[in-house]
Amino acid sequence: MAQTKQKPAKTKQQPQPRKSYSGLLLALLVAAFSVLLAIFFGPWSNGSLYSTTNLNETPRPYNVVDIPGKGKGVIATRDITRGELLYKESPLFIVPSQISIPPAELMGKILPTLSKSQRAALFNLSYVRLPPNLSKADHDHDAQLALAITQTNGISAGTRGVGVFPNVSRLNHGCSRAFNAVYNWREKEQKLVVHAIRPIKEGQEILTAYFDTRRPRRERRAYLQEHYDFHCTCAVCSMPDVVSEVSDDRLSQMQNMQNELAQWAQGKIEGDKAIHLINEIWWVGSLEGYWSQRGRLAADAATVALSHSE
Ligand SMILES: C[S@@+](CC[C@H](N)C(=O)[O-])C[C@H]1O[C@@H](n2cnc3c(N)ncnc32)[C@H](O)[C@@H]1O
Numbered sequence: 001m002a003q004t005k006q007k008p009a010k011t012k013q014q015p016q017p018r019k020s021y022s023g024l025l026l027a028l029l030v031a032a033f034s035v036l037l038a039i040f041f042g043p044w045s046n047g048s049l050y051s052t053t054n055l056n057e058t059p060r061p062y063n064v065v066d067i068p069g070k071g072k073g074v075i076a077t078r079d080i081t082r083g084e085l086l087y088k089e090s091p092l093f094i095v096p097s098q099i100s101i102p103p104a105e106l107m108g109k110i111l112p113t114l115s116k117s118q119r120a121a122l123f124n125l126s127y128v129r130l131p132p133n134l135s136k137a138d139h140d141h142d143a144q145l146a147l148a149i150t151q152t153n154g155i156s157a158g159t160r161g162v163g164v165f166p167n168v169s170r171l172n173h174g175c176s177r178a179f180n181a182v183y184n185w186r187e188k189e190q191k192l193v194v195h196a197i198r199p200i201k202e203g204q205e206i207l208t209a210y211f212d213t214r215r216p217r218r219e220r221r222a223y224l225q226e227h228y229d230f231h232c233t234c235a236v237c238s239m240p241d242v243v244s245e246v247s248d249d250r251l252s253q254m255q256n257m258q259n260e261l262a263q264w265a266q267g268k269i270e271g272d273k274a275i276h277l278i279n280e281i282w283w284v285g286s287l288e289g290y291w292s293q294r295g296r297l298a299a300d301a302a303t304v305a306l307s308h309s310e
Pocket residue numbers: 001069070071072073125126127128152153169170171172173174227228229230231232233234
């Protein structure tokens with residue numbers, strides 16, 4: 001998950017002051033409506049709209065089990081409601097985004113800072129792509145192994161870099177509407193939280209998305225093969241070709257519109273166009289069952305509307 005789970009880099013578009021713009025009462029209404037919808041559907045990173053269950057006091061609603069073809073994975077032990085807080089976890093360590101020494105050398109410096117139990121938790125995680133000729137006798141064996149584990153399991157810890165979270169790391173991947181949980185780094189608490197974005201039935205696997213899956217199946221599978229060494233057979237990737245093509249079109253459309261929307265911050269498209277795009281992304285997302293990032297969309301709508309109001 002190194003550069004990936006961190007992936008949707010969630011590039012925050014900074015609102016640019018723009019000249020006032022008439023006729024945006026409608027936009028404000030749309031934005032207000034979007035915010036209301038987001039309260040019900042959107043993952044918000046500050047978590048204030050979510051259940052405040054104290055995970056230290058309540059039993060966790062899932063178990064980590066072996067899942068054929070996937071290694072370990074996480075299964076719900078009861079019905080989970082949308083918006084429920086599932087994880088709140090501190091990183092074992094964070095690898096900074098900018099480093100000035102080779103990554104394995106850095107891992108060699110990080111390892112001695114870990115306690116025995118932290119080290120055990122790290123080395124218990126799965127990994128792909130260990131250097132092929134690496135032997136246990138090699139002086140940098142542990143550092144190379146720690147690096148491979150970090151690359152497979154790392155999740156973005158905001159501006160600080162990529163963190164390793166041994167519990168959240170057990171979540172397997174699903175594309176588009178196949179994933180039912182999202183994670184967010186909470187800067188203030190320096191913790192990663194995971195929330196359910198849709199109801200999850202007892203016995204169902206809890207899945208997250210390792211990267212922005214708004215792209216066609218062929219590309220998604222190629223990406224997962226390259227970075228995580230598996231062929232994705234999630235519910236969306238397993239659809240018959242004819243259905244998959246419709247889904248691919250919708251996902252690509254959403255991604256293209258998202259890219260176009262990003263141009264508003266550069267002053268390249270007008271506010272009403274931006275609001276139109278947000279509505280369209282929302283609508284196509286509903287057809288696709290892709291609910292992630294609705295909080296972000298609603299916030300974008302509010303930003304656009306406010307910046308154009310009198
Ligand atoms: C971050 S780990 C997830 C937990 C891992 N299954 C374990 O046993 O610890 C990522 C690895 O899990 C496996 N994996 C994740 N999602 C999968 C999926 N949908 N199908 C098959 N394997 C998957 C792949 O081997 C991948 O490299």
